Amino acid sequence: xxxxxxxxxxxxxxxxxxxxxxxxxxxxxxxxxxxxxxxxxxxxxxxxxxxxxxxxxxxxxxxxxxxxxxxxxxxxxxxxxxxxxxxxxxxxxxxxxxxxxxxxxxxxxxxxxxxxxxxxxxxxxxxxxxxxxxxxxxxxxxxxxxxxxxxxxxxxxxxxxxxxxxxxxxxxxxxxxxxxxxxxxxxxxxxxxxxxxxxxxxxxxxxxxxxxxxxxxxxxxxxxxxxxxxxxxxxxxxxxxxxxxxxxxxxxxxxxxxxxxxxxxxxxxxxxxxxxxxxxxxxxxxxxxxxxxxxxxxxxxxxxxxxxxxxxxxxxxxxxxxxxxxxxxxxxxxxxxxxxxxxxxxxxxxxxxxxxxxxxxxxxxxxxxxxxxxxxxxxxxxxxxxxxxxxxxxxxxxxxxxxxxxxxxxxxxxxxxxxxxxxxxxxxxxxxxxxxxxxxxxxxxxxxxxxxxxxxxxxxxxxxxxxxxxxxxxxxxxxxxxxxxxxxxxxxxxxxxxxxxxxxxxxxxxxxxxxxxxxxxxxxxxxxxxxxxxxxxxxxxxxxxxxxxxxxxxxxxxxxxxxxxxxx
Amino acid sequence: xxxxxxxxxxxxxxxxxxxxxxxxxxxxxxxxxxxxxxxxxxxxxxxxxxxxxxxxxxxxxxxxxxxxxxxxxxxxxxxxxxxxxxxxxxxxxxxxxxxxxxxxxxxxxxxxxxxxxxxxxxxxxxxxxxxxxxxxxxxxxxxxxxxxxxxxxxxxxxxxxxxxxxxxxxxxxxxxxxxxxxxxxxxxxxxxx
Numbered sequence: 001x002x003x004x005x006x007x008x009x010x011x012x013x014x015x016x017x018x019x020x021x022x023x024x025x026x027x028x029x030x031x032x033x034x035x036x037x038x039x040x041x042x043x044x045x046x047x048x049x050x051x052x053x054x055x056x057x058x059x060x061x062x063x064x065x066x067x068x069x070x071x072x073x074x075x076x077x078x079x080x081x082x083x084x085x086x087x088x089x090x091x092x093x094x095x096x097x098x099x100x101x102x103x104x105x106x107x108x109x110x111x112x113x114x115x116x117x118x119x120x121x122x123x124x125x126x127x128x129x130x131x132x133x134x135x136x137x138x139x140x141x142x143x144x145x146x147x148x149x150x151x152x153x154x155x156x157x158x159x160x161x162x163x164x165x166x167x168x169x170x171x172x173x174x175x176x177x178x179x180x181x182x183x184x185x186x187x188x189x190x191x192x193x194x195x196x197x198x199x200x201x202x203x204x205x206x207x208x209x210x211x212x213x214x215x216x217x218x219x220x221x222x223x224x225x226x227x228x229x230x231x232x233x234x235x236x237x238x239x240x241x242x243x244x245x246x247x248x249x250x251x252x253x254x255x256x257x258x259x260x261x262x263x264x265x266x267x268x269x270x271x272x273x274x275x276x277x278x279x280x281x282x283x284x285x286x287x288x289x290x291x292x293x294x295x296x297x298x299x300x301x302x303x304x305x306x307x308x309x310x311x312x313x314x315x316x317x318x319x320x321x322x323x324x325x326x327x328x329x330x331x332x333x334x335x336x337x338x339x340x341x342x343x344x345x346x347x348x349x350x351x352x353x354x355x356x357x358x359x360x361x362x363x364x365x366x367x368x369x370x371x372x373x374x375x376x377x378x379x380x381x382x383x384x385x386x387x388x389x390x391x392x393x394x395x396x397x398x399x400x401x402x403x404x405x406x407x408x409x410x411x412x413x414x415x416x417x418x419x420x421x422x423x424x425x426x427x428x429x430x431x432x433x434x435x436x437x438x439x440x441x442x443x444x445x446x447x448x449x450x451x452x453x454x455x456x457x458x459x460x461x462x463x464x465x466x467x468x469x470x471x472x473x474x475x476x477x478x479x480x481x482x483x484x485x486x487x488x489x490x491x492x493x494x495x496x497x498x499x500x501x502x503x504x505x506x507x508x509x510x511x512x513x514x515x516x517x518x519x520x521x522x523x524x525x526x527x528x529x530x531x532x533x534x535x536x537x538x539x540x541x542x543x544x545x546x547x548x549x550x551x552x553x554x555x556x557x558x559x560x561x562x563x564x565x566x567x568x
Numbered sequence: 569x570x571x572x573x574x575x576x577x578x579x580x581x582x583x584x585x586x587x588x589x590x591x592x593x594x595x596x597x598x599x600x601x602x603x604x605x606x607x608x609x610x611x612x613x614x615x616x617x618x619x620x621x622x623x624x625x626x627x628x629x630x631x632x633x634x635x636x637x638x639x640x641x642x643x644x645x646x647x648x649x650x651x652x653x654x655x656x657x658x659x660x661x662x663x664x665x666x667x668x669x670x671x672x673x674x675x676x677x678x679x680x681x682x683x684x685x686x687x688x689x690x691x692x693x694x695x696x697x698x699x700x701x702x703x704x705x706x707x708x709x710x711x712x713x714x715x716x717x718x719x720x721x722x723x724x725x726x727x728x729x730x731x732x733x734x735x736x737x738x739x740x741x742x743x744x745x746x747x748x749x750x751x752x753x754x755x756x757x758x759x760x761x
Contacts, residue, residue: 118595119598122598122599122602123602123606126649127649130594130595132594147649180649181591181652182590182591182646182648182649182650182651182652183649304647305643305646306640306643306644306646306647308643309636309639309640310640
């Protein structure tokens with residue numbers, strides 16, 4: 001079958017199981033868009049900005065576990081992908097980006113809308129390709145999907161010059177196994193590694209599991225629970241690890257790190273054995289490395305060998321697929337819990353609960369933490385939530401416990417403001433049967449709010465909760481704590497978000513009192529046929545507690561002031 | 569060399585030579601070079617050349633750093649899809665060679681002296697003109713450095729070096745197809761993602 005390069009792109013996408021592409025056309029990718037009408041099996045979502053398209057592909061990938069696909073033209077189209085690609089690589093999200101490029105003969109001449117996108121994205125892609133011959137196109141796309149979804153997943157970019165989209169060749173999708181000499185995703189651990197881990201496990205009195213995104217990515221949720229239950233070891237979660245185990249499980253201690261609960265961070269500092277599963281000891285979870293978890297030996301399992309001994313020196317490092325490794329470790333996991341260790345954690349937990357903002361009477365104030373808690377209650381704790389970045393993100397992590405994997409989607413590593421709305425669109429389109437909420441701040445929302453139009457055009461039944469405090473809240477919080485309350489460039493004069501929604505034809509509800517939250521959430525849940533916006537006007541000068549100041553010791557936290565008389 | 573660290577304990581650094589077998593494709597050199605900048609590695613020298621196989625190139629990297637840094641470099645090299653195999657040459661008996669071309673100023677009186685020095689070092693005189701000579705010297709880095717120190721008083725006009733290339737002695741070869749990840753308890757398992 002003789003096909004053009006453009007047709008080969010769509011054929012290859014279909015062979016890879018892709019039926020949804022987020023993108024934005026332009027000159028150098030037009031031949032491919034022209035061929036789209038021959039492939040009704042693939043649905044193309046026109047976004048309002050290429051950054052939005054990349055975040056949608058990312059959100060889709062995180063919600064479904066499949067590869068998200070984004071398409072853009074050369075030059076500015078391609079450079080607008082950069083933030084989204086960098087977001088995806090930091091959180092190991094599998095996406096394939098296909099960009100048009102100026103014709104091969106014009107490459108290097110500074111032609112109109114030419115940019116060296118493979119050069120620009122070299123440090124932020126897992127791998128990238130510039131296709132030089134139409135005969136290589138199908139194999140290259142196939143390889144791109146393979147690299148994106150296997151091993152430690154990540155973004156892969158394929159740059160296709162315009163003449164290659166037009167050129168024709170005999171098409172047959174390759175079927176032989178992909179063999180990349182320099183790329184062999186890892187599997188199980190060696191018997192020596194299992195034995196070494198078992199030895200540390202046998203003698204541990206105060207063990208603690210640190211569960212990260214890798215648990216979800218490797219599909220090891222069941223294995224993690226079985227391991228933890230069999231060995232009676234409590235589990236602390238990273239932000240992206242939320243959903244690795246139900247947060248209502250008695251062994252789950254919730255989120256660790258900069259805004260983790262004090263009892264979780266205390267447990268890390270006091271443990272005598274840390275089992276780090278699919279996490280990478282980011283500075284936001286370790287605080288000061290020189291004082292981090294000094295009393296513990298460490299076992300680290302990660303699919304990426306370069307993560308082992310990168311930030312924290314470990315006693316047993318196992319580079320491998322977490323699911324396979326946990327299956328190997330399960331037979332050696334049986335041990336009795338040390339009641340003293342569990343009791344200590346419970347004691348810390350009690351002390352933390354006493355300070356919890358949840359028990360605070362807000363009076364006529366609407367506190368963001370209360371909004372998130374109510375969202376959790378009135379959605380039955382079962383929605384997929386997609387957050388933006390900042391205070392609301394941390395409150396989500398603290399007050400919306402997740403029970404199922406892949407139900408929290410958030411930009412952890414890169415901390416990309418503007419991620420929330422488009423990623424939520426991608427998530428909802430990937431899992432239309434689920435209730436999906438975008439929880440965003442007023443700052444981040446305004447970075448990508450043009451995607452409301454995409455939402456309307458695609459009739460995406462997304463619920464958007466804007467937590468509006470009229471500030472770049474986390475910036476304001478740092479200025480309050482560390483810059484003597486000089487609030488430079490953090491107050492925001494905002495538009496009327498309900499009118500904005502109205503202009504897009506989206507119903508909107510403004511909530512200013514806690515009593516109104518329940519009705520607003522109920523109305524949003526009942527809404528069908530498209531998106532709905534809820535604006536929560538919350539207390540401006542609120543702070544996320546507790547907080548480990550950047551670079552401080554993990555359990556040297558700024559705590560919520562102790563119980564006040566108004567507290568219940 | 570000792571460099572101070574935050575904890576107050578000096579970390580011992582030394583010269584390490586790594587050899588990498590890579591796919592002979594456009595852009596591979598820039599991927600490797602970018603890695604040094606991206607991950608903040610200090611590289612003394614990097615050479616790239618073809619091998620006896622069309623599809624493979626071989627790189628030699630010289631780095632001054634601690635054992636941990638070298639392991640980190642090795643693991644990061646493996647993250648590049650085009651890098652097939654990496655070996656730490658300083659771990660085993662290996663040959664190191666660097667080639668230098670040195671243009672040295674000479675006059676009637678000094679010409680003979682320079683010639684004698686070249687003979688002692690088994691260097692070759694490859695170009696002679698009334699005021700200068702070009703000397704070609706191959707050897708380990710230290711040999712080249714000793715030789716240039718001796719030539720310096722005569723006046724080195726120009727000099728170029730290729731950078732170090734390395735090869736394991738005896739039966740040892742860099743594997744290219746049959747490579748299997750090596751397992752180690754301490755997380756030193758050498759493989760790709």
